[in-house]
Amino acid sequence: MAVLSTHTLNSVDGSHAGGIALSPSRIEPDGRRTQVLNSATDAGGRFSEEISLSETDTKATFELVLQTGAYFEANGATATPMQICRETVIRFQMPDAAARYHIPMMLAPNSHSVWWSGS
Secondary structure: OEEEEEEEEEOOOOOEOOOOEEEEEEEOOOOOEEEOOOEEOOOOOEEEEEEOOOOOHHHOEEEEEEOHHHHHHHOOOOOOOOOOOOOEEEEEEOOOOOOEEEOOEEEEOOEEEEOOOOO
16 A cells, blocks of 8 residues: 655744645546545644555556645634635655655645655
């Protein structure tokens, strides 16, 4: 099983971004999204789940959608009254069905920084 994980940090105040709803999906060859699960980051801004990948899935593109607009509204951390970014969307592949894919993120109301830290 592959492990998909993230650690989200609020770059406005330096806190852990807990309670962000997120949903990873597999993007099918015809463009449809097949949702893998629904979850949220824990109080420490972390999420980690095992995902079963078939041979076909190891060539697939995945999409991780985080509901960052709702998070910043709920926490009163909007840096500007004109928050236009509602979701953070990351597209990636998981070519090794037994690897760990950790994708940390720094989040702000209208921006984000993301990287892959390897397995």
